[in-house]
Amino acid sequence: MAKQPQSNQAGLKQEDWAAIARNPKFIEIHKRKSAFLFGWWIFSTVYYFLLPIGAGAAPGFFSVKVLGNINIGYLFALSQFFVSWAIAIYYASWANKVSDRLTSELLEELKLG
Amino acid sequence: MKKIYALAVLALSLGLMVNFSAPAYATAGPETALANAVVAQAPQPPQPAAKKAAPTKVEAHRGITITMFIIIVLITMYIVFWAAKRTKTTADFYAARGAITGAQNGWAIAGDYMSAASFLGIAGLICLYGYDGFMYSVGWLVAYVTVLLIVAEPCRNAGKYTMGDVLAFRSSPKPVRAAAAFSTVLVSIFYLTAQMVGAGKLMELLIGIPFKYALTGVGCLMIVYVALGGMIATTWVQIIKAGLLMTGACILCLLVLAKAGFNPIQFFHDVATNAQIQEWTRVQLLKDAVAKPGFDYGQRFLEPGLLLKDVWDQISLGMALVLGTAGMPHILMRFFTVPTAQAARKSVIIAMFIIGAFYILTTLLGFGSAIHVSPQISFAVDKGGNMSNMLLAQMLGNEIYPLMGDILLAFLCAVAFATILAVVSGLVLASAAAISHDIYVSVIKGGKADQREQVMAARIASICVGICAIVIAILAEGQNVAHLVALAFAVASAGNLPTVVLSLFWRKMSTAGIVAGLVIGVVLSIVLVMVSPNMQYPKVIAAGEKKIVDTLEQKQAGGAVLSDKEKADLVKAKASYETNKNGTSYIFGLDKPLYPLKNPGIVCIPAGFLAAIIFSLLFPSKREEEAFDELYVRQNTGVGIAQAIGH
Numbered sequence: 001m002a003k004q005p006q007s008n009q010a011g012l013k014q015e016d017w018a019a020i021a022r023n024p025k026f027i028e029i030h031k032r033k034s035a036f037l038f039g040w041w042i043f044s045t046v047y048y049f050l051l052p053i054g055a056g057a058a059p060g061f062f063s064v065k066v067l068g069n070i071n072i073g074y075l076f077a078l079s080q081f082f083v084s085w086a087i088a089i090y091y092a093s094w095a096n097k098v099s100d101r102l103t104s105e106l107l108e109e110l111k112l113g
Numbered sequence: 114m115k116k117i118y119a120l121a122v123l124a125l126s127l128g129l130m131v132n133f134s135a136p137a138y139a140t141a142g143p144e145t146a147l148a149n150a151v152v153a154q155a156p157q158p159p160q161p162a163a164k165k166a167a168p169t170k171v172e173a174h175r176g177i178t179i180t181m182f183i184i185i186v187l188i189t190m191y192i193v194f195w196a197a198k199r200t201k202t203t204a205d206f207y208a209a210r211g212a213i214t215g216a217q218n219g220w221a222i223a224g225d226y227m228s229a230a231s232f233l234g235i236a237g238l239i240c241l242y243g244y245d246g247f248m249y250s251v252g253w254l255v256a257y258v259t260v261l262l263i264v265a266e267p268c269r270n271a272g273k274y275t276m277g278d279v280l281a282f283r284s285s286p287k288p289v290r291a292a293a294a295f296s297t298v299l300v301s302i303f304y305l306t307a308q309m310v311g312a313g314k315l316m317e318l319l320i321g322i323p324f325k326y327a328l329t330g331v332g333c334l335m336i337v338y339v340a341l342g343g344m345i346a347t348t349w350v351q352i353i354k355a356g357l358l359m360t361g362a363c364i365l366c367l368l369v370l371a372k373a374g375f376n377p378i379q380f381f382h383d384v385a386t387n388a389q390i391q392e393w394t395r396v397q398l399l400k401d402a403v404a405k406p407g408f409d410y411g412q413r414f415l416e417p418g419l420l421l422k423d424v425w426d427q428i429s430l431g432m433a434l435v436l437g438t439a440g441m442p443h444i445l446m447r448f449f450t451v452p453t454a455q456a457a458r459k460s461v462i463i464a465m466f467i468i469g470a471f472y473i474l475t476t477l478l479g480f481g482s483a484i485h486v487s488p489q490i491s492f493a494v495d496k497g498g499n500m501s502n503m504l505l506a507q508m509l510g511n512e513i514y515p516l517m518g519d520i521l522l523a524f525l526c527a528v529a530f531a532t533i534l535a536v537v538s539g540l541v542l543a544s545a546a547a548i549s550h551d552i553y554v555s556v557i558k559g560g561k562a563d564q565r566e567q568v569m570a571a572r573i574a575s576i577c578v579g580i581c582a583i584v585i586a587i588l589a590e591g592q593n594v595a596h597l598v599a600l601a602f603a604v605a606s607a608g609n610l611p612t613v614v615l616s617l618f619w620r621k622m623s624t625a626g627i628v629a630g631l632v633i634g635v636v637l638s639i640v641l642v643m644v645s646p647n648m649q650y651p652k653v654i655a656a657g658e659k660k661i662v663d664t665l666e667q668k669q670a671g672g673a674v675l676s677d678k679e680k681a682d683l684v685k686a687k688a689s690y691e692t693n694k695n696g697t698s699y700i701f702g703l704d705k706p707l708y709p710l711k712n713p714g715i716v717c718i719p720a721g722f723l724a725a726i727i728f729s730l731l732f733p734s735k736r737e738e739e740a741f742d743e744l745y746v747r748q749n750t751g752v753g754i755a756q757a758i759g760h
Contacts, residue, residue, distance in 0.1 A: 017743035030749060037262045044258040051251060052431060055417035056424030063416045068378035069385040073244060073417055080251045081469045084258050088462045103750050112752050
């Protein structure tokens with residue numbers, strides 16, 4: 001089973017896939033998706049690693065009290081959850097508006113949808 | 114036939130639990146002795162006169178707990194029968210026919226992922242070490258950003274039942290599937306062993322069922338769920354478990370917050386001003402025999418650096434979590450149960466909200482048990498603090514009404530039980546799928562096997578994996594298995610993730626690269642853990658014992674009279690020194706760790722990527738490069754998505 005069985009409605013050959021891959025619309029989707037996905041992934045990863053690095057390198061800063069006994073360290077760790085959720089929600093709305101729409105336009109154009 | 118088989122196993126596992134629980138209870142069991150020994154070593158908790166004493170051990174009410182267990186088993190068994198009738202094809206068995214909705218799958222992912230270690234362990238770490246325990250929990254959620262953005266949708270679009278499907282899309286299927294199955298089975302076995310040993314200990318500690326019988330009971334149930342009900346039953350067990358877990362965490366959290374008048378500022382004020390937490394931080398964590406004047410030990414509990422002291426180790430662990438979760442075969446497999454990439458996306462987002470909310474609740478529970486139970490008592494009951502949630506439930510429940518404590522505790526025991534079942538079932542299913550779908554059907558039979566034979570192979574593989582897991586876990590009793598979780602994530606992040614990501618996104622990835630990436634990533638992670646500080650090094654232990662002997666002997670030489678306890682310590686330390694001084698580590702015969710970190714991620718993840726890239730460049734394949742267009746268009750658009758509609 002080197003390839004998935006071609007039981008789909010498309011039934012395309014290798015040349016056809018290559019042609020889609022060269023389609024300007026596909027290239028645009030691919031570019032915008034890569035930029036969005038890898039960009040936000042890198043942001044999230046950097047933001048996450050700031051937590052252990054910050055705790056190790058600047059414990060004094062983490063200990064600054066903000067609200068009563070609640071300190072910056074606690075709020076920063078808590079913010080990780082909200083940042084991850086925000087990225088997830090933003091991605092969902094972006095995908096609905098941009099990549100899913102462009103993809104269905106492309107499929108319609110190719111009569112594959 | 115199936116029914117009779119399942120009923121027999123059901124009766125057997127329940128029988129084991131009920132029968133063997135009674136005598137163990139009567140004779141108090143070895144665990145109580147252990148707990149007493151721990152209490153003896155632990156610092157004696159101060160006894161504030163006015164404070165209502167927290168329970169000093171966990172004693173679940175047998176009748177209520179067993180009843181709840183039976184209810185859970187009966188409900189899940191009903192689902193298994195219902196699912197078994199619907200499990201006829203491979204699509205049913207491996208992917209629940211692709212008919213799970215995004216929302217259902219979200220709950221199932223959460224149920225698959227949140228283990229008893231998360232529920233009990235992280236709360237325990239927070240109870241004992243404060244802020245660092247919370248910081249530790251963050252990575253487990255952030256990992257899902259990688260799952261969401263990088264792997265979920267492409268895998269749904271390019272795969273069918275297993276990770277091997279994604280990797281073998283354009284490569285030579287036999288070597289790639291064999292390597293993928295090898296790493297899937299290893300990851301699952303490591304993770305499974307850690308879970309099963311934890312489960313056995315937990316059951317022993319909570320309701321006094323001896324380790325072996327508890328394990329066998331859990332193992333038999335898990336085999337029935339997976340072998341009969343396949344993915345449909347596993348999914349529903351996971352959904353139910355996630356619901357129970359969230360319910361339990363929410364109830365307990367409400368009780369904790371009510372104590373602080375639902376005011377978070379008051380809550381943290383209570384932590385910082387709690388006398389027992391202050392003493393715990395001063396004596397046990399910072400080892401200050403005399404309080405430094407003006408130092409706020411309570412506030413220190415809310416600051417970093419009490420548990421996680423090595424930044425490199427944390428970065429290494431963080432890398433393994435962030436990249437390893439996305440390479441976990443049982444998580445990847447969940448994406449094949451939904452019909453579209455959109456549903457896969459939705460399911461990850463729902464899972465992220467459930468998992469994130471759960472970890473935030475866990476913080477409150479951890480700090481809550483530090484306030485109300487105290488770290489001293491939690492440590493005395495279990496050195497890892499694993500019982501702190503249970504102690505908290507028992508205590509807060511008892512304050513409402515005596516029976517409430519029992520009911521709440523029994524409910525949490527049942528939650529822990531369901532949690533264990535759901536996680537181990539997901540793991541068994543993932544490795545059974547790798548063995549039957551990748552190895553048996555594709556490698557051995559060359560893809561020529563009819564549906565009946567394939568489903569039979571999958572069922573037999575599930576039973577075999579389940580039995581192996583039970584045997585390994587029984588053999589591993591008493592071993593330190595905590596590092597196996599780290600090892601599972603390291604293997605997934607160094608072997609699986611690089612090859613999956615590169616296959617999906619890099620044109621030049623070839624069969625040689627996939628096989629080399631998997632094998633080198635997996636083997637290197639295992640070797641690094643074997644030579645890391647996770648293992649026991651007798652000479653290091655001997656050095657520690659030598660110190661104790663020297664200190665005590667000096668004291669004796671100085672004319673001081675040793676107390677009975679000190680005398681006993683001296684004898685013990687001397688004996689331990691003698692047995693350990695010439696020993697070497699179990700596997701490689703080392704005197705001390707060769708690799709300084711507990712987590713191998715920082716070395717083995719780049720190595721996995723490099724191996725995959727170098728071998729792809731050394732052994733390129735023109736055919737595979739040409740097939741990239743198809744994979745790339747498919748993974749981006751979902752054209753020709755391999756619907757899990759077998760036949």
